[in-house]
Amino acid sequence: MKFKLQAQDKLSKARAGEITTDHGTIQTPIFMPVGTAGTVKAVHQHELKDDIQAQIILGNTYHLYLRPGLDVLESAGGLHKFNGWNGPILTDSGGYQVYSLSEVRKIKEEGVTFRSHIDGSKHLFTPENVMDIQRTIGADIIMAFDECTPYPCDYIYAKKSIEMTHRWLKRCCERFDNTEPKYGYSQTLFPIVQGSVYKDLRVKSAEVIASFEREGNAIGGLSVGEPAEEMYAMTEIVCDILPEQKPRYLMGVGTPVNILENIALGIDMFDCVMPTRNARNGMLFTKNGIINIKNEKWKNDFSAIEDDSDLATDRFYTKAYLRHLIHSGEMLGAQIATLHNLHFYLWLVKEARNKIMSGEFYDWKKTMVNRLAQRL
Amino acid sequence: MKFKLQAQDKLSKARAGEITTDHGTIQTPIFMPVGTAGTVKAVHQHELKDDIQAQIILGNTYHLYLRPGLDVLESAGGLHKFNGWNGPILTDSGGYQVYSLSEVRKIKEEGVTFRSHIDGSKHLFTPENVMDIQRTIGADIIMAFDECTPYPCDYIYAKKSIEMTHRWLKRCCERFDNTEPKYGYSQTLFPIVQGSVYKDLRVKSAEVIASFEREGNAIGGLSVGEPAEEMYAMTEIVCDILPEQKPRYLMGVGTPVNILENIALGIDMFDCVMPTRNARNGMLFTKNGIINIKNEKWKNDFSAIEDDSDLATDRFYTKAYLRHLIHSGEMLGAQIATLHNLHFYLWLVKEARNKIMSGEFYDWKKTMVNRLAQRL
Ligand SMILES: [Zn+2]
Ligand SMILES: [Zn+2]
Numbered sequence: 032m033k034f035k036l037q038a039q040d041k042l043s044k045a046r047a048g049e050i051t052t053d054h055g056t057i058q059t060p061i062f063m064p065v066g067t068a069g070t071v072k073a074v075h076q077h078e079l080k081d082d083i084q085a086q087i088i089l090g091n092t093y094h095l096y097l098r099p100g101l102d103v104l105e106s107a108g109g110l111h112k113f114n115g116w117n118g119p120i121l122t123d124s125g126g127y128q129v130y131s132l133s134e135v136r137k138i139k140e141e142g143v144t145f146r147s148h149i150d151g152s153k154h155l156f157t158p159e160n161v162m163d164i165q166r167t168i169g170a171d172i173i174m175a176f177d178e179c180t181p182y183p184c185d186y187i188y189a190k191k192s193i194e195m196t197h198r199w200l201k202r203c204c205e206r207f208d209n210t211e212p213k214y215g216y217s218q219t220l221f222p223i224v225q226g227s228v229y230k231d232l233r234v235k236s237a238e239v240i241a242s243f244e245r246e247g248n249a250i251g252g253l254s255v256g257e258p259a260e261e262m263y264a265m266t267e268i269v270c271d272i273l274p275e276q277k278p279r280y281l282m283g284v285g286t287p288v289n290i291l292e293n294i295a296l297g298i299d300m301f302d303c304v305m306p307t308r309n310a311r312n313g314m315l316f317t318k319n320g321i322i323n324i325k326n327e328k329w330k331n332d333f334s335a336i337e338d339d340s341d342l343a344t345d346r347f348y349t350k351a352y353l354r355h356l357i358h359s360g361e362m363l364g365a366q367i368a369t370l371h372n373l374h375f376y377l378w379l380v381k382e383a384r385n386k387i388m389s390g391e392f393y394d395w396k397k398t399m400v401n402r403l404a405q406r407l
Numbered sequence: 408m409k410f411k412l413q414a415q416d417k418l419s420k421a422r423a424g425e426i427t428t429d430h431g432t433i434q435t436p437i438f439m440p441v442g443t444a445g446t447v448k449a450v451h452q453h454e455l456k457d458d459i460q461a462q463i464i465l466g467n468t469y470h471l472y473l474r475p476g477l478d479v480l481e482s483a484g485g486l487h488k489f490n491g492w493n494g495p496i497l498t499d500s501g502g503y504q505v506y507s508l509s510e511v512r513k514i515k516e517e518g519v520t521f522r523s524h525i526d527g528s529k530h531l532f533t534p535e536n537v538m539d540i541q542r543t544i545g546a547d548i549i550m551a552f553d554e555c556t557p558y559p560c561d562y563i564y565a566k567k568s569i570e571m572t573h574r575w576l577k578r579c580c581e582r583f584d585n586t587e588p589k590y591g592y593s594q595t596l597f598p599i600v601q602g603s604v605y606k607d608l609r610v611k612s613a614e615v616i617a618s619f620e621r622e623g624n625a626i627g628g629l630s631v632g633e634p635a636e637e638m639y640a641m642t643e644i645v646c647d648i649l650p651e652q653k654p655r656y657l658m659g660v661g662t663p664v665n666i667l668e669n670i671a672l673g674i675d676m677f678d679c680v681m682p683t684r685n686a687r688n689g690m691l692f693t694k695n696g697i698i699n700i701k702n703e704k705w706k707n708d709f710s711a712i713e714d715d716s717d718l719a720t721d722r723f724y725t726k727a728y729l730r731h732l733i734h735s736g737e738m739l740g741a742q743i744a745t746l747h748n749l750h751f752y753l754w755l756v757k758e759a760r761n762k763i764m765s766g767e768f769y770d771w772k773k774t775m776v777n778r779l780a781q782r783l
Binding site: 068070071072073074075077098099102103107108112113114115197330331333343344347348349351352354356358359361362363365366367 | 431444445446448449450452453474475478479482483488489490570681707708709719720723724725727728731732734737738739741742743
């Protein structure tokens with residue numbers, strides 16, 4: 032993996048860059064659609080590429096490990112071959128889902144035992160086997176196995192947790208560096224800064240993470256329920272420590288406003304289930320604000336979803352029709368709304384990038400933040 | 408509406424023809440994808456047109472009447488404008504859903520009272536208001552309001568039922584002929600032959616239906632659980648009575664084999680939820696037989712769903728990936744399988760038409776019937 036900084040904003044810490052992987056390049060800042068179980072829900076691979084213009088997608092290690100399972104993924108020749116998405120893929124470490132989805136779990140120094148939310152079967156994730164699993168899935172960028180603390184989280188717990196996360200990172204790196212990619216293209220490992228909303232813990236964690244000198248770095252444990260101001264404060268502190276010449280990935284964030292604010296603080300990569308999950312419930316993000324398409328006010332609105340969009344779906348279908356589909360629980364509603372939201376998120380980061388390159392980011396961001404938060 | 412017979416098979420009663428509506432022409436024999444609530448489940452309108460190459464779709468009056476409701480459909484300018492499907496549309500009369508979906512109902516001479524399966528609200532369908540409703544939905548071909556008898560059905564009930572269906576038809580025609588289309592294009596009314604599996608009742612009903620001299624005729628009350636041989640026997644008797652120069656529509660049928668056998672008996676139009684509903688459960692119809700994609704045997708089969716298909720989706724995705732998606736309940740699985748099945752059904756009727764035109768239908772049908780029924 033290579034990262035090239037291409038531009039830096041004068042009035043903020045926003046940057047534009049380019050990541051090169053063996054599956055293609057990524058223009059940053061970038062948003063990564065979440066493809067949980069090897070599929071971005073309701074979206075065809077050709078739509079991801081041609082309509083949404085995704086440059087990299089995310090896969091969830093926890094889900095893929097349970098289903099289809101490593102045997103299938105390995106015999107397919109990795110996730111790219113399995114699902115037909117030929118661009119870059121990043122996998123998370125599975126930790127977040129273990130903590131949030133599986134019911135029985137024990138966190139020990141060795142690793143985490145949990146039961147599958149599908150069939151109740153018992154499993155163990157350790158820093159070592161999570162590296163092996165991600166090698167087998169075959170992501171271009173793989174994530175360290177960490178503990179993602181909930182919010183709120185008391186100081187003592189958060190402090191002990193980052194210490195374990197750092198010890199786990201050492202084990203992750205050792206395993207990763209002593210193993211080879213399985214499918215002939217290179218993989219890289221990103222470590223994750225934790226520390227809840229405690230400044231000193233975030234500083235400490237960022238320093239430790241930076242000292243591992245991996246090719247990119249991530250920030251986890253944010254957007255878990257804390258006020259946005261706390262999120263931004265943590266991002267700012269951490270970005271000041273993480274090296275400038277390496278990409279910074281803020282995990283699981285967020286709203287369009289969150290994304291612009293964090294770009295302004297120096298973040299290069301984002302992922303979030305919000306555009307896809309909220310789409311299925313009828314929430315549309317647009318450049319003029321947020322639409323809840325289920326509202327009565329759209330019932331007889333036969334205007335296009337977004338008539339000046341370059342997404343054909345936005346111009347073709349009307350608000351009233353989409354409202355009907357979402358109300359009726361029709362799959363086509365989820366398909367249309369998901370295409371719309373992901374297209375919008377990709378448009379947003381591309382526009383941010385253009386503004387950074389042209390030196391207009393700061394003012395543009397101020398205007399957009401107000402518009403994006405409006406309820407239409 | 409116009410119908411032109413273009414070719415008749417020498418060794419069977421199969422025919423090829425062309426129906427002309429104000430929304431375009433339909434090459435028969437044809438299969439009509441079912442678009443229950445104004446959407447063919449999981450399928451984009453551009454996919455219907457370009458990938459599946461549907462020539463006409465079906466809408467369900469019962470569903471559309473309840474949701475989005477007539478006020479929305481009327482202010483949209485009819486269903487075509489509402490959902491963006493610009494080709495011909497046929498609507499059923501709502502009767503079938505009233506009998507199968509709504510829990511409380513009373514069938515009287517006046518009409519049928521029922522409660523909505525959505526909110527329990529009480530409604531009345533009569534021959535007259537069902538004509539008005541379909542005028543408002545704006546279908547190109549609208550269906551008479553009939554009683555669709557279940558299987559088995561005793562002779563006395565079936566006899567009384569067709570008598571009422573015939574009286575209702577008279578009311579339907581009177582209302583239809585005394586009202587105008589609402590959106591500037593013409594609409595036509597098809598009456599429906601009933602009579603369960605009783606030959607004399609089917610003969611009687613077919614004679615009465617034919618005597619109304621509408622532009623096309625339908626056969627209902629089949630494919631409701633009776634043996635296939637009984638269905639074919641009824642179709643044959645009825646087709647011999649219904650006029651040759653008008654299209655014949657066999658409602659709610661069926662498997663690929665059912666479709667070929669009924670084409671051989673003189674049917675021109677079909678609809679069925681089977682390709683779409685079964686797709687969502689992982690059943691794929693192919694030219695070599697039926698695939699249950701959930702079976703273990705496809706787990707590591709990384710061959711294309713159908714590599715010699717002219718549907719890009721069939722060539723792009725693998726059986727193993729589709730199996731994973733269906734097992735995981737992922738929407739993309741339903742999307743892929745639905746595209747596949749509908750594309751196959753449209754391929755099948757197009758191929759049947761080509762064989763009728765070239766005089767090869769009879770032998771081709773014999774070969775296909777054996778292949779299509781195989782389990783792969
Ligand atoms: Zn999020
Ligand atoms: Zn059927």
